[in-house]
Amino acid sequence: MKVVGVIPARYASTRFPGKPLVKILGKPMILWVAEKTADALGKDFTYVATDDERIAQVVQEAGFQVVMTSPNCLTGTDRLWDFAQQVSADIYVNVQGDEPMVKPEDIQKVVEHKKQNPNCVVNAMCKLRPVEDPFDLTIPKVLASRNGDLIYMSRSPIPYSKSGNLNGIDFYKQVCIYAFNFQELKAFGSETKKAYCEQFEDIEILRFLDLGFKIKMVEVEFASAAVDLPEHVPIIEKLLQNEHS
Secondary structure, eight states, X not given: OOEEEEEEEOSOOSSSTTGGGOEETTEXXXXXXXXXXXXXXXXXXXXXXXXXXXXXXXXXXXXXXXXXXXXXXXXXXXXXXXXXXXXXXXXXXXXXXXXXXXXXXXXXXXXXXXXXXXTSEEEEEEEOXXXXXXXXXXXXXXXXXTTSBEEEEESSOSSOOTTSOOTTOOOEEEEEEEEEOHHHHHHHHTOSSOOHHHHHHTOTTHHHHHTTOOEEEEEOSSOOXXXXXXXXXXXXXXXXXHHTO
């Protein structure tokens, strides 16, 4: 079974232009993610999918494979669909390019769950850390059933207490590692616009829910931290330094 790791990357981020190439402890962020993905799946099965020559050059100079994709992709998963039409595989693992602290073992865990649930989209999640605010709109919160099926995902706190007292609620957040097969990506990428809830929440996996796909959420222990804004860079650098100290 061929499993490939794909890191979608675009330069023209609205909130953080050039984000994939921002230096994290002196190394472009996209390379941190590529190295972690290669540790999980092998360098020969690790790709960066991008529409930007600047990103492609940095990635290729580091010895990683690049597939050029359309500049008109609505989301990173749409970019994976573009990629899937160029590279055949049984499982496509989308590893978000702005999570340089992603754990190889978490990528492997998502792959194993996809093998066990071949007809489900698979996505990772973890508990919010005590320092993270459930009202932080940069963090997609996850609501899943007792058997791990995604019920909904939102930038608002979910579940929410009618009383307004959030004490005792274990909030979960999305970890941006996904696993798909070709047909799932085809269904997603064949849509010409975002789903109704997707466009407001700005959470692309909601399109799969809108299309009627079952999504299995896999809990991972690591509380990932993403770089959504420039001010997140020093936070990530400190966490990485602590990780390697």
